[in-house]
Amino acid sequence: MSKKLTILITIFLFIVIGLVPVIAMFVKSLFVGGHFSLESYSLLFKSRQQWHLLFNSLFLAGSTTFITVLLGVPLGILFGKTDLPGKKIFIILFVIPLVIPSYILAIAWFYCLGRSGIVSGLFGREIAVVTLNFLFGFSGTLFVLVSICLPVVIIFTITYLRMINPKLEEAAKLSGQWFFVLRKISIPIIAPGIFLSALIVFILALGEFGVPSSLRFDVFPVESFIQFSAFYDFNAATASAMPLGLIILFILVAERLFLRKKTTQMTIAKESILKISLGKAKPFLFIAVCVFTCITVVVPLAILVKKSFVLWAYKEAFIGSIDSIIRSLLYASAGATLIVVFGFFLGYLLEHRTFRFSYAADSIAIFLFALPGTIIGIGLITLWNTRATNFIYASAVIILFGYIAKYTALSTRFMAVTFSQVSRSMEEAAQILEVGWIKRVWGILVPLVRKGLISTWLVVFIFCLRDLDITMIVYPPAHDTLAVRIFTLMANSPEEIIAALCVIMALITLLPLFILGLVTIKRW
Amino acid sequence: MKRLYFFIGLCLLIISPGISSAKEEVVVYISEDRVFSEPILRDFEKDTGIKIKPVYDTEETKSTGAMNRLIAEKNNPQADVYWANEPIRAIVLKQRGISIAYISPSSEGIPTIFKDSQGYWTGFSARARVFIVSDEKNAPDSIMDYIDKQWKNRAVMANPLFGTTTSWIASLFVVWGDEKARDFMEKMKTNGVKISTSNGESTTLVVNKEFAFSLVDSDDAVNAIRAGKQVKQIYPDQDKNGLGCLILPNAVVLIKGGPNQKNGRKLIDYLLSPETERKLAFADCAQIPLHKGVDTPADVKKIEDIKTINVNYEMVAKKLQEIQQFLKKWTKY
Numbered sequence: 020m021s022k023k024l025t026i027l028i029t030i031f032l033f034i035v036i037g038l039v040p041v042i043a044m045f046v047k048s049l050f051v052g053g054h055f056s057l058e059s060y061s062l063l064f065k066s067r068q069q070w071h072l073l074f075n076s077l078f079l080a081g082s083t084t085f086i087t088v089l090l091g092v093p094l095g096i097l098f099g100k101t102d103l104p105g106k107k108i109f110i111i112l113f114v115i116p117l118v119i120p121s122y123i124l125a126i127a128w129f130y131c132l133g134r135s136g137i138v139s140g141l142f143g144r145e146i147a148v149v150t151l152n153f154l155f156g157f158s159g160t161l162f163v164l165v166s167i168c169l170p171v172v173i174i175f176t177i178t179y180l181r182m183i184n185p186k187l188e189e190a191a192k193l194s195g196q197w198f199f200v201l202r203k204i205s206i207p208i209i210a211p212g213i214f215l216s217a218l219i220v221f222i223l224a225l226g227e228f229g230v231p232s233s234l235r236f237d238v239f240p241v242e243s244f245i246q247f248s249a250f251y252d253f254n255a256a257t258a259s260a261m262p263l264g265l266i267i268l269f270i271l272v273a274e275r276l277f278l279r280k281k282t283t284q285m286t287i288a289k290e291s292i293l294k295i296s297l298g299k300a301k302p303f304l305f306i307a308v309c310v311f312t313c314i315t316v317v318v319p320l321a322i323l324v325k326k327s328f329v330l331w332a333y334k335e336a337f338i339g340s341i342d343s344i345i346r347s348l349l350y351a352s353a354g355a356t357l358i359v360v361f362g363f364f365l366g367y368l369l370e371h372r373t374f375r376f377s378y379a380a381d382s383i384a385i386f387l388f389a390l391p392g393t394i395i396g397i398g399l400i401t402l403w404n405t406r407a408t409n410f411i412y413a414s415a416v417i418i419l420f421g422y423i424a425k426y427t428a429l430s431t432r433f434m435a436v437t438f439s440q441v442s443r444s445m446e447e448a449a450q451i452l453e454v455g456w457i458k459r460v461w462g463i464l465v466p467l468v469r470k471g472l473i474s475t476w477l478v479v480f481i482f483c484l485r486d487l488d489i490t491m492i493v494y495p496p497a498h499d500t501l502a503v504r505i506f507t508l509m510a511n512s513p514e515e516i517i518a519a520l521c522v523i524m525a526l527i528t529l530l531p532l533f534i535l536g537l538v539t540i541k542r543w
Numbered sequence: 544m545k546r547l548y549f550f551i552g553l554c555l556l557i558i559s560p561g562i563s564s565a566k567e568e569v570v571v572y573i574s575e576d577r578v579f580s581e582p583i584l585r586d587f588e589k590d591t592g593i594k595i596k597p598v599y600d601t602e603e604t605k606s607t608g609a610m611n612r613l614i615a616e617k618n619n620p621q622a623d624v625y626w627a628n629e630p631i632r633a634i635v636l637k638q639r640g641i642s643i644a645y646i647s648p649s650s651e652g653i654p655t656i657f658k659d660s661q662g663y664w665t666g667f668s669a670r671a672r673v674f675i676v677s678d679e680k681n682a683p684d685s686i687m688d689y690i691d692k693q694w695k696n697r698a699v700m701a702n703p704l705f706g707t708t709t710s711w712i713a714s715l716f717v718v719w720g721d722e723k724a725r726d727f728m729e730k731m732k733t734n735g736v737k738i739s740t741s742n743g744e745s746t747t748l749v750v751n752k753e754f755a756f757s758l759v760d761s762d763d764a765v766n767a768i769r770a771g772k773q774v775k776q777i778y779p780d781q782d783k784n785g786l787g788c789l790i791l792p793n794a795v796v797l798i799k800g801g802p803n804q805k806n807g808r809k810l811i812d813y814l815l816s817p818e819t820e821r822k823l824a825f826a827d828c829a830q831i832p833l834h835k836g837v838d839t840p841a842d843v844k845k846i847e848d849i850k851t852i853n854v855n856y857e858m859v860a861k862k863l864q865e866i867q868q869f870l871k872k873w874t875k876y
Contacts, residue, residue: 134747406619496570497596510602512578
């Protein structure tokens with residue numbers, strides 16, 4: 020099989036699995052009672068509620084992005100460029116909220132700030148009125164989303180700082196102190212990376228379902244889910260997704276025009292980076308970072324552990340959930356494997372530009388990644404819920420399709436970056452010796468990018484494992500994952516069991532992160 | 544080669560539920576809270592050897608997600624049985640031609656008011672709409688207390704757009720007629736009745752003494768009392784000429800064209816049995832058995848001891864759809 024054919028088949032399958040359901044959903048929404056109608060869309064523009072939702076979604080995503088950049092860049096510089104003690108531990112702690120299901124943090128803060136929460140217990144019920152006002156609505160949703168998205172900016176800042184040629188900073192140091200060097204040289208150089216991270220945070224916040232639905236803040240993804248699941252108003256659910264779709268397209272165009280070349284052409288500097296000595300400020304900064312880490316990460320996790328700290332809760336939670344745990348691991352493993360295969364070929368396409376439309380495939384992947392999972396889920400039901408395709412709709416394949424649609428963008432970008440770090444000479448030499456494409460893939464490319472493949476698999480595995488939006492909508496009977504199980508058990512279940520399930524969920528998600536740490540720690 | 548076999552095996556494992564049909568299994572969609580329904584379904588598996596394949600609902604969709612999924616799957620049914628947490632959803636499925644009639648032998652003894660005359664749905668283990676009141680001497684005993692000036696700004700109820708509160712309002716429209724019911728709603732507004740997000744929140748507000756009383760589901764009230772909170776449960780309008788209290792049973796439905804109809808019937812028989820009702824009465828959901836003579840804990844009243852609103856649930860379901868727009872407007876006051 021030739022290289023071009025393999026890549027074409029990959030693109031075709033990705034489009035069928037990911038894009039066609041969304042198109043099918045859109046087309047279906049244009050027909051009411053078998054006749055073409057734009058009624059849902061005209062209602063959309065007339066409805067004040069929709070404009071309110073649009074404002075809420077954009078305001079939440081914008082505020083989250085602004086605050087995460089404001090906090091994440093200084094933290095990234097502290098962890099990536101200074102002699103602050105315990106940097107690696109801080110990085111690991113900050114990454115935890117990103118890799119566990121988002122609503123778990125919301126639950127933890129509810130146990131802390133809710134009416135019968137820890138704060139209310141300590142300071143009296145009057146304080147609960149204040150804490151509830153903070154937690155439910157915009158402020159609480161923003162706070163939780165910032166703690167979830169912060170690691171994205173931190174990691175991008177650290178990564179791009181490693182790409183700065185130290186000679187530039189050395190030259191600038193002749194003219195001023197480190198603050199001057201950072202302001203005039205380092206930050207302008209890494210600005211494309213910061214913008215890219217801001218874009219990712221914006222997309223993640225815009226499509227977030229778990230936190231706003233748990234903390235009752237009205238945004239488009241929650242509205243789509245409720246329109247479909249609670250009212251079965253298919254057209255309204257689709258129409259309510261369209262403004263988001265348009266915003267995402269706009270973001271894609273902006274990224275294509277302003278960021279893509281700048282962010283993909285950077286490579287890690289061969290020279291070791293220049294470190295900033297914090298001097299007398301070191302203990303103060305260390306304490307400040309400790310306090311901040313405690314507030315955003317340690318406190319909610321500690322609350323969950325404390326709440327679940329009874330043996331019966333773990334016993335009951337584990338015995339009742341063992342099937343869901345196994346399914347979660349199985350589906351996330353299968354999903355990650357398939358997504359890495361897609362990402363391998365699409366990443367290769369993006370880096371080697373095998374076709375003229377190389378960027379188009381990547382743009383589709385990013386578009387689907389940015390779409391709320393609930394929309395992809397509705398699209399999958401629209402397309403596959405037929406007798407002829409029941410073997411897909413009634414099996415875990417429908418969940419895997421959802422994972423592929425949503426998370427292939429991650430593997431594509433990661434593999435593109437991995438391929439960019441690999442010399443093309445070996446593959447070209449094999450090609451000259453007329454070694455076939457499949458043999459080149461197995462014999463040369465895969466061994467060369469092996470570490471990248473493993474890292475990508477682990478990252479995608481974590482995202483599949485924590486997925487709630489898609490799985491909640493499409494899971495077939497007896498196929499619920501642990502994330503879904505927790506969500507469906509939340510009503511009226513003992514808090515100890517829910518907390519224990521959240522801790523179990525966090526642990527099984529963090530285990531691969533620990534492995535990822537072992538794989539990558541040597542590189543750092 | 545071993546890897547290839549492993550991969551093929553994994554694929555077959557994943558798609559197998561989609562192509563299997565001859566197994567001893569039953570697919571059930573459930574709107575009742577998972578924490579209460581799951582143990583019953585596990586007992587069914589143990590007792591019969593028939594595997595349960597469940598899809599559970601979530602509070603986020605106000606427990607209508609499973610019903611809507613059944614509607615979406617009308618032309619390609621996946622479920623055999625639907626366990627609804629109130630009869631209105633079962634009636635909607637009947638109206639849309641998604642369920643089929645089945646009169647279970649276990650339904651004998653369940654009062655006729657709680658089941659469809661043609662067998663499209665059958666009620667069992669019910670919740671009542673009761674008052675939860677803070678521990679005060681002068682407690683309300685009628686829903687008319689919602690419009691009594693004595694309780695101005697001191698009463699709360701869950702959002703009437705969702706769940707059992709909608710059914711309660713719709714039942715008032717059926718029993719009283721539109722004019723009287725609308726007047727009652729307007730007077731509630733004037734009397735400063737607070738709207739909470741759910742019955743659970745209403746319960747907490749009363750437990751915390753932020754409000755004097757609220758109409759909630761009996762399981763919410765019983766759970767608060769069992770948790771040692773200083774509150775009381777009162778069945779409203781129980782005097783001789785009183786309106787009675789609304790009873791909302793679970794309802795079980797056989798789905799048309801489901802893949803395992805025979806096992807579906809067995810599950811329905813099991814759910815409607817007095818033994819299941821007894822289990823649900825002693826569970827934390829504290830539901831009221833509809834068969835007479837079933838054992839209940841001291842804090843769960845027997846159905847024969849409750850004066851109930853005599854209402855036709857089909858009419859309530861119809862009215863519920865009619866008053867949606869009115870309720871949407873009303874809730875924005």
